[in-house]
Amino acid sequence: MVDYSFLLEELKRILKEKQLKFTRQRELVLKALFENEGHFSPEELHRLIQKKNPDTRVGIATIYRTLTLLEEEGLADSISFGKEGKRYEIGLKKHHDHLICTHCGKIIEFFDETIEKRQEEVARRFDFQMTDHAMKIIGICKECREREAGNQTNTQENH
Amino acid sequence: MVDYSFLLEELKRILKEKQLKFTRQRELVLKALFENEGHFSPEELHRLIQKKNPDTRVGIATIYRTLTLLEEEGLADSISFGKEGKRYEIGLKKHHDHLICTHCGKIIEFFDETIEKRQEEVARRFDFQMTDHAMKIIGICKECREREAGNQTNTQENH
DNA sequence: CTTGATGCAAAATATTTGCATGCTC
DNA sequence: GAGCATGCAAATATTTTGCATCAAG
Numbered sequence: 001m002v003d004y005s006f007l008l009e010e011l012k013r014i015l016k017e018k019q020l021k022f023t024r025q026r027e028l029v030l031k032a033l034f035e036n037e038g039h040f041s042p043e044e045l046h047r048l049i050q051k052k053n054p055d056t057r058v059g060i061a062t063i064y065r066t067l068t069l070l071e072e073e074g075l076a077d078s079i080s081f082g083k084e085g086k087r088y089e090i091g092l093k094k095h096h097d098h099l100i101c102t103h104c105g106k107i108i109e110f111f112d113e114t115i116e117k118r119q120e121e122v123a124r125r126f127d128f129q130m131t132d133h134a135m136k137i138i139g140i141c142k143e144c145r146e147r148e149a150g151n152q153t154n155t156q157e158n159h
Numbered sequence: 160m161v162d163y164s165f166l167l168e169e170l171k172r173i174l175k176e177k178q179l180k181f182t183r184q185r186e187l188v189l190k191a192l193f194e195n196e197g198h199f200s201p202e203e204l205h206r207l208i209q210k211k212n213p214d215t216r217v218g219i220a221t222i223y224r225t226l227t228l229l230e231e232e233g234l235a236d237s238i239s240f241g242k243e244g245k246r247y248e249i250g251l252k253k254h255h256d257h258l259i260c261t262h263c264g265k266i267i268e269f270f271d272e273t274i275e276k277r278q279e280e281v282a283r284r285f286d287f288q289m290t291d292h293a294m295k296i297i298g299i300c301k302e303c304r305e306r307e308a309g310n311q312t313n314t315q316e317n318h
Numbered sequence: 319c320t321t322g323a324t325g326c327a328a329a330a331t332a333t334t335t336g337c338a339t340g341c342t343c
Numbered sequence: 344g345a346g347c348a349t350g351c352a353a354a355t356a357t358t359t360t361g362c363a364t365c366a367a368g
Contacts, residue, residue: 019347020347020348021341021342021343021346021347021348022342022343023341023342023347023348023349024341025348025349026348041332042332042333043332057349057350058349058350059349059350059351060333060350061333061334061335061349061350061351062348062349062350064332064333064334065334065348065349080239085331085332085333099281099282099285099287101287102290108285108287110281110284110285112277112280112281114273114277115274115277115278115281118271118273118274118277119274119294119296121271122258122269122271122274122296123258123296123298125269126258126267126269126300126301127300127301128258128260128267128296128298128299128300128301129298129299129300129304130296130297130298131261131297131298131299132296132297132298133294133295133296133297134294134295134297135278135292135293135294135295136292136293136294137278137281137282137287137289137291137292138289138290138291138292138293139282139287139288139289139290139291140287140288140290141285141286141287141288142285142286142287145288178321178322179322179323180321180322180323180366180367180368181367181368182322182323182324182366182367183366184323184324185323201357201358202357216324216325217324217325218324218325218326219325219358220324220325220326220358220359220360221323221324221325223357223358223359224323224324224359244356244357244358319368320367320368321366321367321368322365322366322367322368323364323365323366323367324363324364324365324366325362325363325364325365326361326362326363326364327360327361327362328359328360328361328362329358329359329360329361330357330358330359330360331356331357331358331359332355332356332357332358333354333355333356333357334353334354334355334356335352335353335354335355336351336352336353336354337350337351337352337353338349338350338351339348339349339350340347340348340349340350341346341347341348341349342345342346342347342348343344343345343346343347
């Protein structure tokens with residue numbers, strides 16, 4: 001796992017390179033993504049940051065602007081699923097894909113070498129210059145299946 | 160490729176099963192998805208349908224409601240990418256994944272047996288009951304790279 | 319006829335933008 | 344000090360909902 005000081009230096013380097021400014025707000029967004037395990041909506045991140053830093057004013061617009069910036073620079077990644085809008089996580093983690101449970105919303109991360117290799121091959125097959133890729137497996141996690149088997153009533157849904 | 164009459168029968172069967180009604184609007188949305196190759200936003204589908212059927216009034220709300228229904232029943236699939244919201248295509252096609260060009264927005268479909276197999280394995284590994292899965296390869300297509308190599312000026316973007 | 323479906327407009331959300339002011343550099 | 348970044352509020356964009364009315368079964 002990448003450590004925070006490295007991420008922070010990366011951010012500073014990128015900002016300098018693009019002649020942008022290093023601000024407390026940009027740092028706070030990066031830190032929030034780093035410190036909180038999970039995948040957050042802009043709203044949720046906003047709340048997290050406000051709660052942890054009642055001293056600093058941070059507008060929701062800045063959250064959006066910063067997340068866009070971080071994603072462009074690879075310091076944040078986003079996924080979206082179903083009704084949910086985009087959710088962000090810290091970038092520069094080892095690449096991985098996601099299992100998403102439709103019952104409890106849990107997101108599990110995984111990595112599979114074979115899939116990675118085949119993706120590169122597919123891109124080559126279409127003469128496509130791959131810059132990124134993402135895979136989602138949608139379904140029902142172990143815990144939800146067990147819980148729902150417990151409740152005799154058939155709460156199974158079909159989507 | 161599945162033919163339209165089959166899809167229509169499927170829709171009727173599903174509606175009957177759920178005691179819902181077969182309406183002209185629902186048929187029009189299914190037909191629009193079937194007849195138009197591509198991946199459309201609700202707005203775009205609305206426009207397509209209105210243009211082709213000036214006689215029938217179709218509200219945007221019905222488009223949303225119908226797309227949600229069709230997706231739940233597997234008669235439509237959706238993908239989303241970047242700023243774009245959800246885009247829909249007809250369902251019940253042979254399963255496939257997508258290559259998405261960030262320069263021209265083109266979406267290429269592909270299928271890779273090895274990837275499919277590995278996905279099942281990953282789900283098994285996590286004791287996860289997979290109901291669906293999706294893969295996106297993001298990048299720059301051949302045509303865009305060629306076109307942009309032609310324009311001497313470096314129009315390459317980095318996101 | 320009964321009940322679900324629709325269009326419309328209003329409401330709820332989500333996201334972006336303009337602008338005066340504040341902070342980095 | 345110059346210029347980008349920010350907060351705020353207004354503007355957009357997107358999606359959902361309430362309700363009177365319509366139409367399928």
